[in-house]
Amino acid sequence: xxxKPFNICFLSLLLASxxxxxxxxxxxxxxxxxxxxxLTVGNLIKDTIYYGWNTxxxxxxxxxxxxxxFNGGAVAMEHDFKGGTKSETxxxxxxxxxxxxxxxxxxxxxxxxxxxxxxxNPN
Numbered sequence: 001x002x003x004k005p006f007n008i009c010f011l012s013l014l015l016a017s018x019x020x021x022x023x024x025x026x027x028x029x030x031x032x033x034x035x036x037x038x039l040t041v042g043n044l045i046k047d048t049i050y051y052g053w054n055t056x057x058x059x060x061x062x063x064x065x066x067x068x069x070f071n072g073g074a075v076a077m078e079h080d081f082k083g084g085t086k087s088e089t090x091x092x093x094x095x096x097x098x099x100x101x102x103x104x105x106x107x108x109x110x111x112x113x114x115x116x117x118x119x120x121n122p123n
Contacts, residue, residue, distance in 0.1 A: 033076035
């Protein structure tokens with residue numbers, strides 16, 4: 001086989017660009033879309049917590065060691081070829097409790113929070 005310098009240079013550039021392209025795709029987060037997002041909040045403190053979703057009232061009870069689940073709306077995220085956000089569908093839910101209130105941005109299909117760690121910085 002007889003390769004000319006131009007062919008060798010062309011093949012080298014092609015191989016290098018393919019390698020860079022593959023490496024760049026590795027760091028791009030996956031796109032996702034789900035009809036229902038799920039927020040799970042746990043009570044990891046030793047007190048009973050009275051709470052409510054998206055209200056200033058606290059009609060529900062969360063015993064120590066228990067969890068509560070909030071099923072929210074649709075969320076989605078699409079990324080461009082560089083890994084930046086191309087489009088996003090998210091929303092903010094509020095949980096009010098006897099220990100504080102938090103606004104939680106739902107930007108994933110499933111998210112977890114708990115009162116043991118988050119209690120220190122209520123919004």
